[in-house]
Amino acid sequence: MLKTLGKQIKEFKRDSILTPCFMILEVIMETLIPLLMGSIINEGVEAGNMQHIYLMGGAMLVTALVSLYAGAMGGKYGARASTGFAKNLREAMYENIQTFSFANIDKFSTAGLVTRLTTDVSNLQNAYQMILRMCIRAPFSLIIAMAASFFVSPRIASIYLIAVLILGTVLIIIMRFAMKYFSHLFEKYDALNESTQENISAARVVKAYVREDYEIDKFKKASGDVHDLGLKAEKMVILSSPFMQATVYICILLISWVGAHMIVSEELQVGDLSTLLAYCMNILMNLMMLSMVFVMITMSMASAKRVCEVLNEETTIKNPENPVMEVKDGSIVFDHVTFRYNENSETPVLDDINLKIASGETIGILGGTGSSKTSLVNLISRLYDVSQGSVLVGGRDVRDYDLEVLRNQVSVVLQKNELFSGTILDNLRWGDESASEEDCVRACKMACADEFIEKMPEGYNTRIEQGGTNVSGGQKQRLCIARALLKKPKVLILDDSTSAVDTATDAKIRKAFAEEIPGTTKLIIAQRISSVMHADRIIVMNDGKVDDVGNHEELLGRNAIYREIYEAQTGGNRDFDENGGEH
Ligand SMILES: Nc1ncnc2c1ncn2[C@@H]1O[C@H](COP(=O)(O)OP(=O)(O)O)[C@@H](O)[C@H]1O
Numbered sequence: 001m002l003k004t005l006g007k008q009i010k011e012f013k014r015d016s017i018l019t020p021c022f023m024i025l026e027v028i029m030e031t032l033i034p035l036l037m038g039s040i041i042n043e044g045v046e047a048g049n050m051q052h053i054y055l056m057g058g059a060m061l062v063t064a065l066v067s068l069y070a071g072a073m074g075g076k077y078g079a080r081a082s083t084g085f086a087k088n089l090r091e092a093m094y095e096n097i098q099t100f101s102f103a104n105i106d107k108f109s110t111a112g113l114v115t116r117l118t119t120d121v122s123n124l125q126n127a128y129q130m131i132l133r134m135c136i137r138a139p140f141s142l143i144i145a146m147a148a149s150f151f152v153s154p155r156i157a158s159i160y161l162i163a164v165l166i167l168g169t170v171l172i173i174i175m176r177f178a179m180k181y182f183s184h185l186f187e188k189y190d191a192l193n194e195s196t197q198e199n200i201s202a203a204r205v206v207k208a209y210v211r212e213d214y215e216i217d218k219f220k221k222a223s224g225d226v227h228d229l230g231l232k233a234e235k236m237v238i239l240s241s242p243f244m245q246a247t248v249y250i251c252i253l254l255i256s257w258v259g260a261h262m263i264v265s266e267e268l269q270v271g272d273l274s275t276l277l278a279y280c281m282n283i284l285m286n287l288m289m290l291s292m293v294f295v296m297i298t299m300s301m302a303s304a305k306r307v308c309e310v311l312n313e314e315t316t317i318k319n320p321e322n323p324v325m326e327v328k329d330g331s332i333v334f335d336h337v338t339f340r341y342n343e344n345s346e347t348p349v350l351d352d353i354n355l356k357i358a359s360g361e362t363i364g365i366l367g368g369t370g371s372s373k374t375s376l377v378n379l380i381s382r383l384y385d386v387s388q389g390s391v392l393v394g395g396r397d398v399r400d401y402d403l404e405v406l407r408n409q410v411s412v413v414l415q416k417n418e419l420f421s422g423t424i425l426d427n428l429r430w431g432d433e434s435a436s437e438e439d440c441v442r443a444c445k446m447a448c449a450d451e452f453i454e455k456m457p458e459g460y461n462t463r464i465e466q467g468g469t470n471v472s473g474g475q476k477q478r479l480c481i482a483r484a485l486l487k488k489p490k491v492l493i494l495d496d497s498t499s500a501v502d503t504a505t506d507a508k509i510r511k512a513f514a515e516e517i518p519g520t521t522k523l524i525i526a527q528r529i530s531s532v533m534h535a536d537r538i539i540v541m542n543d544g545k546v547d548d549v550g551n552h553e554e555l556l557g558r559n560a561i562y563r564e565i566y567e568a569q570t571g572g573n574r575d576f577d578e579n580g581g582e583h
């Protein structure tokens, strides 16, 4: 963990070293001041030596100024190092997240990743600043003040030593309790974050199902948990304050009492007493600081662990050593493919699949939800890797290709598709950065997206809001198809991508595909039989296995599942969709 975090600190090594150096300088100056003060009283005021008072007063002023400067510099470098550290952490995490495969993404929740990138990094930033400024300063100051006290009067200094031991023990007990609460608190924070993220992003669904009250209650509970634990933890921490105060005052009383006696019996000078009182405050303050630093470090440990998990996560899908840079054609072969999302699960999601698809063929894929249609096609562009067997595209194992080359040639319109904030053109150019406006218009024509885009106030320059909220489901699907077409892929996969498009438009899109991109292998997953019945062949999936492969007529004759779906959707009327589904 230290090594992982250390890598992100390296850039700010100078700042990280300068901070404690300046803090030590500050401590030395702070320790000198009470000594100078004592000297003014002893040799100046008592002896009536004005010159000594001026000299020592001047020295005090200089020490105070140096201390001020050191403190300010320590603060400056500390802030530079810790904010730089946080920036590097965030960037490194973000960069690594970009390499994540689908399997990696499955492992972390979105809410979890966001919390790690924000709250956890902030925790680490604060902790690092605290460590740089206090970790060396506090113990150093404590020891040096203690040593100086022993130098002035060992008898009175031993009072501190006892006070430090007592207060130290009490603080340790308090902090242990506080830490327990704090670590629970972080778990509750996670729950709160997840509930917030999930519900705000699905706010529309919540409204549609009139679940607001339920969600408010759920949130109140999560928020209440955080409140309760936060209160307990803070109460514990606050408890240390009266203990601290009491110890300080008792010490002052004791020192004054013992000191007064010693002054009367001329064992101690008046100035020494004022020096010792100043050290008393100093020592106990630093002890308090030290305990805070410990709490802070423990609290940030959980964050550090979570940040390192993201930084050290290795992508499950890597580029091969000598990648093949060209996909010859759009043929696809599944050779004894078995696939599991989780290595340890008993039943595979795909079980011994064997398929041969020729380049340019149009393949329909049909099957109930959960029959592994999506899982099947996700293997083709290596969104996941097979568990056993192999998937071949253009005659080569997909694992031999350069990932970018493969994914450019195998274009997938995901079932859960997304648009990004930006204009329609920006979104389309995700498919091909250098696409001209004419290319974009042509792709949109094929996907039947041009008709609604042209009706929009700013046409192709209309802005899409975050998550594509200002276009309808069907419009979004058509834009996503156009985006995939712009890649000019050899294999085009549509995963239930026309489910929200009316049947007439659906038919028009299929017709455009057949005419405009005849050489492209097309895999069309659909729920509607009308979307796949004209395909060269149709794969019927059932429970992770290929139930049957054939064309519409063949399947209608021999496959029970196919016939059942067909009859359920058409009521046995064979003319269904001959005119694009309009009776
Ligand atoms: N990311 C995932 N992690 C674990 N299991 C998954 C994941 N995606 C799908 N599954 C499981 O795999 C099976 C097939 O899902 P899927 O391929 O999405 O089916 P379909 O697309 O036919 O509806 C389902 O049982 C589903 O629960």
Ligand SMILES: [Mg+2]
Pocket: 373, 374, 375, 415, 495, 496
């Ligand atoms: Mg699916």
